[in-house]
Amino acid sequence: MDRKHTNKELLAKGIKYLAAALPLSFLGPSILYSAFNNQDKALFIPILILGFIFFFGAIFCIFKGIMTIVKAIFE
DSSP states (O other), X not given: OOOOOOOHHHHHXXXXXXXXXXXHHHHHHHHHHHHHHTTTSTTXXXXXXXXHXXXXXXXXXXXXXXXXXXXXXXX
């Protein structure tokens, strides 16, 4: 009986994606909160864009990390 084992390199890559998503998942909403509290300032739009970039970066890294881990375990 041939058993498949977990691809450890691919699993490590998925964990790295999730590790990268952790600070982004805190920075994105914090920057967005700061931007929305300072709507009357001149740097409102650049800070808002930066917050959205971090926010969507976190979502992308979480998705990519989970998909990579699932691929490492089941393939």
